[in-house]
Amino acid sequence: AQTVTQSQPEMSVQEAETVTLSCTYDTSESDYYLFWYKQPPSRQMILVIRQEAYKQQNATENRFSVNFQKAAKSFSLKISDSQLGDAAMYFCAYRRQGGSEKLVFGKGMKLTVNP
């Protein structure tokens, strides 16, 4: 079974600095998708960024970018120019390619942004 591991339960960063959140996963599949979700204190989760495993280029969305290392099964999220609104729980997730495949989530990591 696929598993997703977020080994750091909490991190903090100073406003305007850069922070990297780590995620590793275990799979024997070659085709899959990886995601980072954000859950702010309001608790409504939103998608931050998505990466298709067949793409070598790392995905970017404004201040958010990933470092996807397929061989190492690593999928880290870099947040540049951190803002107070980035404070949230962040969840890494995996989905195998296929029709009815479900999303597998990591346990999450709490990010604090200090002013």
Added chain:
Amino acid sequence: DGGITQSPKYLFRKEGQNVTLSCEQNLNHDAMYWYRQDPGQGLRLIYYSQIVNDFQKGDIAEGYSVSREKKESFPLTVTSAQKNPTAFYLCASSIDRFGPRGGELFFGEGSRLTVL
């Protein structure tokens, strides 16, 4: 505005009672999901439905039941058989079951259930 509406936001239940959590979406999404969130546990899938009148058990379905009679609605019933129901429940939907966007879930604001 399109989105997912969960109700109630907070719910209290006495032991032995069944309760139903509502989830309605107006995004025209085929797939809908129920997750349970506990501190330090991440999100665990309870049930999911890919299409009307069909649903599948997730990883922790015991003590829960669902129905999918309409595309827009996917209510979750927490039955008295669920031994530890106090948790935060999240409903989600997705636009594309088969492609990468099938992992792009749109979430409701959640329902907090507390057993008294």
